[in-house]
Amino acid sequence: MTHIEVWLMAVALAMDCFAVSVASGIAFKRIVWRPMLAMAFLFGFFQALNPLLGWWGADMFYSLIESVDHWIAFAILSFLGVRMIIESCGKEEEKRFNPRRYKVIFTLAIATSIDALAVGISFSCMGYSSLSSLAYPLTAIGIVSSVLSLAGLFIGIYCGKGIAKRLRAELWGGIILIFIGVKVLVEHLFLS
Secondary structure, eight states, X not given: OOHXXXXXXXXXXXXXXXXXXXXXXXXXXSOOHHHHHHHHHHHHHHHHHHHHHHHHHHHHTHHHHGGGHHHHHHHHHHHHHHHHHHHHHSOOOOOOOOTTSHHHHHHHHHHHTHHHHHHXXXXXXXXXXXXXXXXXXXXXXXXXXXXXXXXXXXXXXXXXXXXXXXXXXXXXXXXXHHHHHHHHHHHHHHOO
């Protein structure tokens, strides 16, 4: 993957974090540094950890899937992208939660990073064969997720509910994931 693709992947993965952070900012209503920083850190941490876990699990079985790795990467990224697009078109439910509680923050961090586990599997299929080769994309994913989470919190605090519908973050994240999946498939089938 090129540097631009790594950063686009990081932005796409961070869209769930961003959307949840906007909703959390709306619930916060004012700046409360400790839970906000905890949320940004944990979102970034789990977004970086889960691709590592996915890569590690897939790497153990890579010799079995090597001949179809490009199809697996395409399928995983496209599935996640389509799911994000469908979720972005669904009805907004009013959910009651307290994002100031650390148990809630921890649960949200895990929930928003589940997709990143599957992306880790696709990393294995895209040729990331060592931990050192993963350092750059994992760092980018963690940083982008933390920064966009913090930005989402501020947007939610200062702009309220109206901005969340206009941003359509999950829609754009889904489109980016599908684009990267198609690119992986096309490169393998036609350019290698």
